[in-house]
Amino acid sequence: MNRMNRVSACQVSILASIAFVFLFQLTGIAFAEDKDSCVECHQNPDFLVTNKKLYDYYEQWSESVHKQEDVSCTDCHGGNPEFPGKGKAHGKGVGVSDAASGIFYKNIPETCGTCHEDVLDGFQESEHFQHIKKSGDEKQGPTCVTCHGSINVGILDVNSVEAACARCHTEERDNLPENPAKAKRILNRFLAIHRFYRYISIRIEPEEARDFFLAVDKRQAKLSVTWHTFDLDQIEKETDELLAVLKAKRDELQKKSKAVKQDE
Numbered sequence: 001m002n003r004m005n006r007v008s009a010c011q012v013s014i015l016a017s018i019a020f021v022f023l024f025q026l027t028g029i030a031f032a033e034d035k036d037s038c039v040e041c042h043q044n045p046d047f048l049v050t051n052k053k054l055y056d057y058y059e060q061w062s063e064s065v066h067k068q069e070d071v072s073c074t075d076c077h078g079g080n081p082e083f084p085g086k087g088k089a090h091g092k093g094v095g096v097s098d099a100a101s102g103i104f105y106k107n108i109p110e111t112c113g114t115c116h117e118d119v120l121d122g123f124q125e126s127e128h129f130q131h132i133k134k135s136g137d138e139k140q141g142p143t144c145v146t147c148h149g150s151i152n153v154g155i156l157d158v159n160s161v162e163a164a165c166a167r168c169h170t171e172e173r174d175n176l177p178e179n180p181a182k183a184k185r186i187l188n189r190f191l192a193i194h195r196f197y198r199y200i201s202i203r204i205e206p207e208e209a210r211d212f213f214l215a216v217d218k219r220q221a222k223l224s225v226t227w228h229t230f231d232l233d234q235i236e237k238e239t240d241e242l243l244a245v246l247k248a249k250r251d252e253l254q255k256k257s258k259a260v261k262q263d264e
C-alpha cells in the first residue's frame with residue numbers, strides 16, 4: 001500500500017512536469033511568433049548549412065551582452081518582427097546597404113543612441129559625428145561600430161585603443177597622427193581612476209561611502225560622455241580633476257590607517 005502510494009505520487013509528478021513543459025513550449029512558441037519573428041526564423045540551424053554567414057550573426061548575438069539585456073535584432077536593424085514571413089518582416093530593408101535600416105552607417109549613432117543616450121549626446125558634439133553625416137566625405141569618421149564591434153560589442157582598453165585610432169590617424173593620411181598616443185594616455189588615466197576607486201571602496205567607512213561614491217560616480221558617468229565628444233583636452237582636464245579627488249581620499253585613508261597602527 002505504502003509502496004503503491006509512493007509510485008503513484010511519483011507518476012503524478014512526472015505527468016505534471018510533462019504537462020508543464022508542454023504548456024511552456026506551446027506558450028513559448030506562440031509568444032515568440034507574436035513578438036519576434038527575427039529570432040524565431042534566424043535561429044534555424046538549417047542556416048548552418050545553407051547560409052553559414054547568416055547563422056554566424058545569430059550566434060554572435062546569442063552570446064552577446066545585448067542578448068542578456070533583451071536587446072533583439074529589431075532594436076538595431078529595424079524591420080517588422082510581428083510578421084512571420086521574411087518579406088514583410090524585413091520591410092524596407094534590414095541590411096547594411098539599406099538606407100532605411102538601423103545599421104546603415106549614417107543611422108548607426110542614433111540606433112545605438114536610442115539606449116545609450118548620454119553617449120550619443122556626447123558623440124553628436126564630435127567631429128567624428130560630422131564626418132559620418134556629410135555625404136561624399138573622403139575623410140570618413142568612425143561610428144560606434146568602428147570602435148565597439150557590431151553585435152557582440154566590446155570596449156577598447158589601454159592595449160587596444162592605440163591601434164584602433166591609428167586605423168585613421170596616421171602621418172600618411174595627414175590626419176592628426178598624435179591622437180593614438182594621446183588616447184592611450186587618457187585610457188591609462190581611466191585605469192588609474194579604477195585603481196584608486198577600488199582601494200577606497202575597500203577601506204572607506206560605510207557611513208561615509210554613500211555620499212562619496214554618489215559624487216564620484218556622477219563624475220565618472222560624465223567622463224564617459226566627454227570621452228565620446230573626442231575633445232581630448234577637455235577629457236584630460238576632467239580626468240585630472242577626478243584623479244585629484246580620489247588621490248586626496250586615498251591619502252586621507254592611508255594616514256588614518258597609519259595612525260591606528262601607531263595607537264596599537
Ligand code: HEC
Binds near residue numbers: 038
Ligand atoms: C521567415 C524567416 C525570416 C524572418 C522572419 C526574418 N528573416 Fe532576416 N533573413 C532571412 C533569410 C533567409 C535571410 C538571407 C537573405 C535572404 O534570403 O533574403 C535573411 C537576411 C537578413 C539580414 C541580412 C541582410 C539582408 O537583407 O539580406 C538581416 C540583417 C536580417 N535578415 C535581419 C532580420 C530582422 C531584423 C528580422 C525581424 C524584423 C528578420 N531578419 C526576420 C530570414 C528571415
Ligand code: HEC
Binds near residue numbers: 039150
Ligand atoms: C546591438 C545591435 C545589434 C543587434 C542586437 C543585432 N545586430 Fe545584426 N548587425 C548590427 C550591426 C551594427 C551590423 C553591421 C556591421 C557588421 O556587419 O558587422 C549587423 C550586421 C548583421 C548582419 C549582416 C548584414 C548585412 O547586410 O551584411 C546580419 C545578417 C545580422 N546582423 C543579423 C542579426 C540578427 C539575426 C540579429 C538577432 C538575432 C542581430 N543581427 C542582432 C547590429 C546588431
Ligand code: HEC
Binds near residue numbers: 069111
Ligand atoms: C535597445 C537598447 C540597446 C541598443 C539599441 C543598443 N544597446 Fe548597447 N547595451 C544596452 C544595454 C542595456 C547594455 C548593458 C548595460 C550597459 O552596459 O549599459 C548595453 C551594453 C553595451 C556596451 C557595454 C558592453 C560591456 O562590455 O560593458 C557597449 C559597448 C554597447 N552596448 C554598444 C552598443 C552599440 C555599438 C550599439 C549599436 C550598434 C548598441 N549598444 C545598441 C542596450 C542597447
Ligand code: HEC
Binds near residue numbers: 128145223228
Ligand atoms: C573612436 C572610437 C569610439 C567611438 C566612435 C565610440 N566609442 Fe564608445 N567607447 C570608446 C572607448 C575607448 C571607450 C572606453 C572609455 C570609457 O571607459 O569611457 C568607450 C566606452 C563606451 C561605453 C561604455 C561606457 C561605460 O560607462 O562603461 C559605451 C556603452 C559606449 N562606448 C557606446 C558607444 C556608442 C553608443 C557610440 C556611438 C554613438 C560610441 N560608443 C562611439 C570608443 C569609441
Ligand code: HEC
Binds near residue numbers: 131146165166183
Ligand atoms: C574611421 C576613421 C577614424 C577612426 C577609427 C578614428 N578617427 Fe578620429 N577623426 C577621424 C576624422 C576623419 C577626423 C576629422 C579630421 C579632419 O577634420 O581633418 C577625426 C578627428 C579627430 C579628432 C579631432 C577632433 C576635434 O574636435 O578637433 C580627435 C581628437 C580624434 N579624431 C580622436 C580619435 C581617437 C582618440 C580615436 C580612437 C579612439 C579616433 N579618433 C579614431 C577619423 C577617425
